[in-house]
Amino acid sequence: xxxxxxxxxxxxxxxxxxxxxxxxxxxxxxxxxxxxxxxxxxxxxxxxxxxxxxxxxxxxxxxxxxxxxxxxxxxxxxxxxxxxxxxxxxxxxxxxxxxxxxxxxxxxxxxxxxxxxxxxxxxxxxxxxxxxxxxxxxxxxxxxxxxx
Numbered sequence: 001x002x003x004x005x006x007x008x009x010x011x012x013x014x015x016x017x018x019x020x021x022x023x024x025x026x027x028x029x030x031x032x033x034x035x036x037x038x039x040x041x042x043x044x045x046x047x048x049x050x051x052x053x054x055x056x057x058x059x060x061x062x063x064x065x066x067x068x069x070x071x072x073x074x075x076x077x078x079x080x081x082x083x084x085x086x087x088x089x090x091x092x093x094x095x096x097x098x099x100x101x102x103x104x105x106x107x108x109x110x111x112x113x114x115x116x117x118x119x120x121x122x123x124x125x126x127x128x129x130x131x132x133x134x135x136x137x138x139x140x141x142x143x144x145x146x147x148x
Contacts, residue, residue, distance in 0.1 A: 005083075005084060007045060007083045007084060008079065008080055008083055008084060010035070010037045010041065010042065010045055011045045011048075011049060011079050011082070011083045012076065012079055012129070013035050013037070014031055014035060014037065014042060014045065014046065014049075015049065015054065015055070015067065015074065015079060015126055016126060016129060016130065017031060017034060017035055018031075018055065018065060018066055018067050019067055019071035019074075019126045019127070019130060020130070021066070022066070022067060022070075022071070023066070024066060025057070025058050025062060025063055025064035025065060025066050026064045026065055026066060027063070027064040028042055028043050028046065028064065028065065030064075031064075031065070045083055046065050048082050048083050049065075049079070049082050049083070050065070050068075051082070052078065052081065052082035053068055053069075054067070054068055054069070054074055054078055054079065054082055055067055055068055056068045067126075070127075071125065071126035071127040071130060072125050072126070072127040073125065074125060074126045075121065075122050075123070075124060075125050075126075076121040076122070076124045076125075076129075077118055077121035077122035078122075080121055087114055087117060087118055087121075088114070089110040089111075089113055089114045089117075090107055090110045090111060090114070
């Protein structure tokens with residue numbers, strides 16, 4: 001089963017929030033509280049997006065992060081690559097001297113699937129996501145009721 005990690009989900013959420021405040025720098029503390037993302041985790045993700053040129057930062061009382069490009073120029077594939085590294089469904093079988101026919105047969109399928117996923121992710125921008133969801137609400141704290 002293919003799963004999207006929490007890192008990718010939180011990074012997309014944070015960058016969507018930044019896209020709604022395109023021209024201003026947003027503090028990590030405010031962003032973490034607004035989206036209910038652990039602050040240290042969010043800081044790590046934003047540093048990765050900065051290293052990949054998706055965000056920019058500024059220090060000081062008016063500092064924080066903002067998008068480095070227009071939301072229409074930042075693709076889901078860019079965000080995924082920034083926080084997870086390159087998509088690689090075949091990593092488990094590469095580099096081994098394993099000549100099992102099933103591995104050789106499936107490697108081509110996995111490479112095709114990787115290509116299709118990469119193409120899809122590269123075709124969806126932050127702007128597309130914003131238009132699909134319009135304004136998304138701040139994260140909601142979950143409350144649970146237990147009865148015995």
